[in-house]
Amino acid sequence: MPRLKFLGLLTVTTAFLLLLLSLNQRPISVYPKNSQLYSNLIKDDYVTRNYNYVSSINDVIKQHSIYIEQETADYPFPNSSDVKSFALATEGRPLRNIIITTWRSGSTFLGDVLNAVPGNFYHYEPLLNYGIVQIRGPPYGDLAVKNIKRLLNCDYTNLNDYLDYGQSHVYLFTHNTRLWDMCELYPMYCWDPTFLKEFCKLFPFQSMKIVRLRLRLAEQLLRDKFLNVRVLLLVRDPRGILQSRKHRRWCPGNPDCDQANILCADMISDYKAAVKLKKRYPSRFRVIRYEDLSVDPYKHVQELFDFFQLYFHSSVKAFLDSHTKLNSGGVSSTFRDSKSAPFHWRTDLNFSEVQYIEENCDQAMKLWGYVKAFNETILKEFNPVTLYTIN
Ligand SMILES: *[C@@H]1O[C@H](CO)[C@@H](O)[C@H](O)[C@H]1NC(C)=O
Ligand SMILES: *[C@@H]1O[C@H](CO)[C@@H](O)[C@H](O)[C@H]1NC(C)=O
Ligand SMILES: *[C@@H]1O[C@H](CO)[C@@H](O)[C@H](O)[C@H]1NC(C)=O
Numbered sequence: 001m002p003r004l005k006f007l008g009l010l011t012v013t014t015a016f017l018l019l020l021l022s023l024n025q026r027p028i029s030v031y032p033k034n035s036q037l038y039s040n041l042i043k044d045d046y047v048t049r050n051y052n053y054v055s056s057i058n059d060v061i062k063q064h065s066i067y068i069e070q071e072t073a074d075y076p077f078p079n080s081s082d083v084k085s086f087a088l089a090t091e092g093r094p095l096r097n098i099i100i101t102t103w104r105s106g107s108t109f110l111g112d113v114l115n116a117v118p119g120n121f122y123h124y125e126p127l128l129n130y131g132i133v134q135i136r137g138p139p140y141g142d143l144a145v146k147n148i149k150r151l152l153n154c155d156y157t158n159l160n161d162y163l164d165y166g167q168s169h170v171y172l173f174t175h176n177t178r179l180w181d182m183c184e185l186y187p188m189y190c191w192d193p194t195f196l197k198e199f200c201k202l203f204p205f206q207s208m209k210i211v212r213l214r215l216r217l218a219e220q221l222l223r224d225k226f227l228n229v230r231v232l233l234l235v236r237d238p239r240g241i242l243q244s245r246k247h248r249r250w251c252p253g254n255p256d257c258d259q260a261n262i263l264c265a266d267m268i269s270d271y272k273a274a275v276k277l278k279k280r281y282p283s284r285f286r287v288i289r290y291e292d293l294s295v296d297p298y299k300h301v302q303e304l305f306d307f308f309q310l311y312f313h314s315s316v317k318a319f320l321d322s323h324t325k326l327n328s329g330g331v332s333s334t335f336r337d338s339k340s341a342p343f344h345w346r347t348d349l350n351f352s353e354v355q356y357i358e359e360n361c362d363q364a365m366k367l368w369g370y371v372k373a374f375n376e377t378i379l380k381e382f383n384p385v386t387l388y389t390i391n
Contacts (some may be wrong), residue, residue: 013173013371016140028062056199057192057194060189060195061195061198061199061202064182064202065089068119068202068302071118071119074118075118075119077115086119086205086289087201088154092204093228094205094206095204095206095310096208096227096229096307097114097207097208097230098209098221098229098231099111099232100215100218101233102134102236104240104241104244105234106150107211107343108175110209112319113320114205115176115207116315116316116319117205117207117313117315118313118315119205119314120203120206120207121202121206121207122176122177122179122208123208124172124175124206125211126147126151126162127167129161129165129250130144130281132250132257133212133254133256134266135213135218136214136216136217136266136269141217144216145220147162148210149227152229152314153227154201154206155197157197161191166191170183170365178203179196179199179200181198182199205310215269215270216270216272219276219280222277222281222284222285222355228284230282230285231277231281231285231286232285232286233274233285233288234288234290234293235267235270235287235290235368236290237289237342237368237385238264238267238365239358239384240290240342240344241353242263243349243353259358260357263364264364264365265362265364267361267367267368268363271368274390286334291342292385294341294342295339297338323338341382346379346381346384351373351375352375354379355373367388368388369385370385371383371386
């Protein structure tokens with residue numbers, strides 16, 4: 001397992017560095033002062049045994065392209081081709097897969113499932129710097145779509161707002177585990193557009209999840225033949241969404257986040273867009289509900305992977321095994337019993353809160369197949385999910 005080997009190396013390197021630091025009685029703030037030491041250690045061990053100086057961006061890129069070949073050595077690429085036919089760095093054409101959803105709909109989990117595929121580069125929340133807003137059109141729509149396209153082409157020029165925001169909110173990159181490994185080794189390159197461009201281009205699979213862009217605008221991505229993206233709309237019961245959002249510090253007070261009528265107007269608009277996209281792009285657009293995914297994650301992930309043209313690799317199975325069967329970790333953890341997580345709202349909301357949401361979400365719930373709670377007695381055990389059709 002090349003990735004494990006790599007992480008092992010990282011651990012050993014870190015331990016060694018900390019040892020050096022403690023011997024020198026230096027403070028533990030290792031970045032960026034000792035990044036040179038990091039790079040040299042890695043360079044010594046991992047690539048060339050050449051003791052000169054800090055690895056250049058080119059060195060890092062070269063070494064990582066070898067690493068990706070190893071990481072994907074057992075991956076059955078479509079049409080018996082190889083990583084070179086899919087990486088932009090070798091004039092290949094990446095498989096680009098996007099999850100469109102909204103806050104608290106299970107996308108952290110699904111995004112990480114996609115990222116479990118070897119050779120995946122994960123563009124996590126490209127619109128993070130816009131704040132707690134939904135983008136539905138002007139004034140931000142055009143620029144937002146443009147920036148998404150730039151990222152999908154590994155073009156990091158003119159993304160200063162995004163990169164500046166990320167430096168003070170590093171979770172923009174930490175979810176992109178393969179990039180973040182590099183950021184820890186070479187912090188001086190982490191936010192450098194040139195490095196990012198070359199690094200991103202090495203990866204055959206480019207995934208993205210977006211909670212701030214409504215589906216109507218995502219059509220511009222599907223329309224782009226060169227990008228050839230696949231788009232998945234991830235939908236969740238508004239009662240589950242709003243219950244979960246109540247407990248987030250950043251949500252209350254932001255109307256796009258805490259208002260039931262706004263959420264459900266978006267769900268109606270997403271439904272209308274979904275009907276259209278399903279007709280126009282039957283092989284590149286799909287919908288899934290969080291509740292369906294959670295009740296049978298293995299079956300649905302396999303189906304989604306067929307749609308995404310990804311192989312259900314053993315690393316994906318291992319991720320599902322460890323993330324769908326137990327409750328542990330904090331509130332944002334994706335480690336949980338996936339069968340009960342989507343329905344937790346039934347015990348956390350009282351009946352009048354549920355009714356309030358249902359009054360504001362009548363049409364959205366009908367369209368997406370969510371059933372109202374008849375009365376307070378059945379609230380805690382009724383099945384809130386029924387069938388829906390997109391036509
Ligand atoms: C595999 O080849 C077929 C036929 O040439 C093509 O339609 C399909 O898009 C290819 N798949 C990928 C992932 O490139
Ligand atoms: C339901 O919960 C809300 C918010 O926590 C609270 O203000 C309200 O009083 C509760 N209603 C009942 C009937 O318990
Ligand atoms: C609650 O609704 C269920 C299903 O419609 C019904 O069977 C039950 O009698 C109702 N309970 C009360 C207390 O109204």
